[in-house]
Amino acid sequence: xxxxxxxxxxxxxxxxxxxxxxxxxxxxxxxxxxxxxxxxxxxxxxxxxxxxxxxxxxxxxxxxxxxxxxxxxxxxxxxxxxxxxxxxxxxxxxxxxxxxxxxxxxxxxxxxxxxxxxxxxxxxxxxxxxxxxxxxxxxxxxxxxxxxxxxxxxxxxxxxxxxxxxxxxxxxxxxxxxxxxxxxxxxxxxxxxxxxxxxxxxxxxxxxxxxxxxxxxxxxxxxxxxxxxxxxxxxxxxxxxxxxxxxxxxxxxxxxxxxxxxxxxxxxxxxxxxxxxxxxxxxxxxxxxxxxxxxxxxxxxxxxxxxxxxxxxxxxxxxxxxxxxxxxxxxxxxxxxxxxxxxxxxxxxxxxxxxxxxxxxxxxxxxxxxxxxxxxxxxxxxxxxxxxxx
Numbered sequence: 001x002x003x004x005x006x007x008x009x010x011x012x013x014x015x016x017x018x019x020x021x022x023x024x025x026x027x028x029x030x031x032x033x034x035x036x037x038x039x040x041x042x043x044x045x046x047x048x049x050x051x052x053x054x055x056x057x058x059x060x061x062x063x064x065x066x067x068x069x070x071x072x073x074x075x076x077x078x079x080x081x082x083x084x085x086x087x088x089x090x091x092x093x094x095x096x097x098x099x100x101x102x103x104x105x106x107x108x109x110x111x112x113x114x115x116x117x118x119x120x121x122x123x124x125x126x127x128x129x130x131x132x133x134x135x136x137x138x139x140x141x142x143x144x145x146x147x148x149x150x151x152x153x154x155x156x157x158x159x160x161x162x163x164x165x166x167x168x169x170x171x172x173x174x175x176x177x178x179x180x181x182x183x184x185x186x187x188x189x190x191x192x193x194x195x196x197x198x199x200x201x202x203x204x205x206x207x208x209x210x211x212x213x214x215x216x217x218x219x220x221x222x223x224x225x226x227x228x229x230x231x232x233x234x235x236x237x238x239x240x241x242x243x244x245x246x247x248x249x250x251x252x253x254x255x256x257x258x259x260x261x262x263x264x265x266x267x268x269x270x271x272x273x274x275x276x277x278x279x280x281x282x283x284x285x286x287x288x289x290x291x292x293x294x295x296x297x298x299x300x301x302x303x304x305x306x307x308x309x310x311x312x313x314x315x316x317x318x319x320x321x322x323x324x325x326x327x328x329x330x331x332x333x334x335x336x337x338x339x340x341x342x343x344x345x346x347x348x349x350x351x352x353x354x355x356x357x358x359x360x361x362x363x364x365x366x367x368x369x370x371x372x373x374x375x376x377x378x379x380x381x382x383x384x385x386x387x388x389x390x
Contacts, residue, residue, distance in 0.1 A: 008366065011267045038254070047365070103124070192240065261346055267344070270283060
C-alpha cells in the first residue's frame with residue numbers, strides 16, 4: 001500500500017478481483033451438491049472492470065435499473081445471462097426490445113403491462129414474492145415495498161401460466177445482512193407452499209442475496225455474521241429444495257458477501273483536534289462522501305505508517321461541513337498525526353453506489369488484477385464537477 005499512496009493522491013478506492021474469486025469459489029465449494037447459478041448483484045458494486053472480469057468467465061448478472069441494464073448490455077452480457085429485477089421496470093424495459101431476457105415481475109401492474117412484451121420477445125419470467133420474512137430493517141413492524149403479496153400472488157401466477165408465458169422462476173430477496181439461515185428456511189417454506197397451492201413448479205428458485213459479510217461489525221460492535229453459517233444454509237437447501245419438484249437450478253444473488261472484502265478506501269489525515277473527552281482526526285474521505293455504510297457498520301481501520309501506543313477515544317471524520325460525517329468512533333493511538341493514511345477495509349460493496357459529491361469530487365478508483373494495479377477512474381476535477389451544468 002505504501003507505494004500506492006506515494007503515487008496516487010488520496011482519497012482513493014482500491015479494488016481487487018482476487019477476493020471476489022475467492023468468495024465465489026468458497027460458495028461453489030460449500031454448495032457443490034446443488035445446481036447453482038451465481039448472479040452478480042450489480043447494485044452492490046457498479047465497477048466496470050469487475051463486470052468485465054465477471055463476464056469473461058461466462059457468469060451472469062442481476063440488474064435493477066435501466067442504467068444497470070444498459071451497462072450490462074454494453075459490456076457484452078448475453079440476454080439469457082441478464083436477470084432483470086427491481087420495481088416499476090414496465091416504465092423503461094419495453095423501450096429496449098431485447099429478446100431472451102430473464103425478468104421477475106415485482107407487482108401485478110408490472111406483470112399485466114409486461115405480459116404482451118414478454119410473449120413477443122420470448123422472455124423467461126417469474127414473480128418476486130413478498131414473504132413474511134421480508135420487512136423494513138429500520139422499522140420491522142412494516143413490510144417493504146418490494147414483491148407481490150400472497151393474496152395477489154396466487155391469482156397472478158395462475159394468470160401468467162394461462163397466458164402462455166415462459167413462467168419458470170420464483171424470486172425472493174429478504175434484505176442485506178440476513179442474520180440466520182433459519183430466516184431463509186421460513187421464507188422458502190412459505191414460497192414452496194404458495195407454489196404448491198398455485199400448481200406452479202418453477203424451474204428456477206431465486207433466493208436473492210443477503211448473506212452477511214465477514215469481518216464487519218454493527219455500530220455496537222457485534223459481528224453481522226455472528227449467527228450465520230454457510231453449513232446451515234446448505235442444510236436449509238437440503239430440507240427445502242425437494243419441496244420444489246422440477247427444480248433445475250437454485251439462483252443466488254449475493255452481492256456484499258462476494259464483493260465487500262474486495263475493496264479498501266484510503267484517506268489521509270488532514271488535521272487533528274483535541275477536546276476534553278474526544279480526539280478528532282479530520283480526513284479527506286468520510287461517511288458523507290465515501291462510506292455511507294459507516295452509518296450502520298463498523299469496519300476495521302488500519303493506519304499507514306502503523307501506529308501503536310497509548311490510545312484515546314477518537315472520531316474519524318470526513319472533510320465535509322456536517323457533524324454526520326463520522327467514519328468511525330473508537331479508541332485509536334494518539335500517535336496518529338496529520339499526513340498519516342487511514343485504510344478503511346471491506347469497502348467493496350455499496351461504497352461506489354452511495355459515493356457523493358458533497359462539496360468534493362469523486363475519488364480515484366484503482367483496480368488490481370493479476371500483478372497489475374491501474375487507475376480505472378481518475379479523481380473528479382473541479383472542471384468535471386462544475387462543468388456538468390449548462
